[in-house]
Amino acid sequence: MTKISNVLPHRYPFLFVDQILEIEQNKWVKGYKNITINEWFFYENNNSVPSTLIIEGLAQLGAFATMSDNNGLGFLSALKGIEVLGQAYPGDRLDLYYKVLKNKRGFIIGEGVATVGNKVIIRADEIMIYLQANTE
Template identity: 65%
Template sequence: MINIQDTLPHRYPFLLLDKVLEIEKNKWAKGYKNVSSNEWYINERNAEMPSTLVIEALAQLGAFAVISEESSLGFLSSLKGVEVIGQATPGDRIDLYYEIIKNKRGFVVGRGVASVGDLVIINVEEIMIYLQPAIK
């Protein structure tokens, strides 16, 4: 069983993953986020999870595909080709998929897809994560 809090330094309210389902190290990771009406960003004016937070959830998932003993922390560095197609509302489960495209000198570039059921809600061509070397 994968303990998210052992890998990521994020805590509530900025930990945006509920579960990491599968990992193929240095290739891809799958996980999900359940959207609840109790989330801090759901209110009278906003009834869905902001797309920026869904993208952050994809980046957090990407860390599981790449973090190793040589790296201690990953930072979302840049995005390219972001397509927001739909939204997630309370009661939805957002299925997340992050696939590594390239990994060079601490910079990991991957693609991400977020979907609710069979509907893709966000597609990102490139999510770059900078990996900070571990302090020894």
């Protein structure tokens, strides 16, 4: 299995994937993020994970569907059809799924779903990632 740090340049506090569970290269990927009370985005009046950060986690996960060690850098480029249906809280395991719909000329378009337990909390019709090839 590919090591997360070999694919993503993100590190704490902006890494939103703890583990890759399953992957079918160029098709789909499953992973998760454990939500702890120590996350930097929790404060007195906010005890849930901001939906924008969950979407970022889906985009980070999407990089694994088409990338391998050191073959480039992915950038979240566009979003379409985002539905926020619930929230994640400290103690939750945020399960993430990204399915590749199209991969053309460095642009990867996929759909994503984030769940807690068996409940869908975020659904994205399209998450576009631009893959900048490694020039080394």
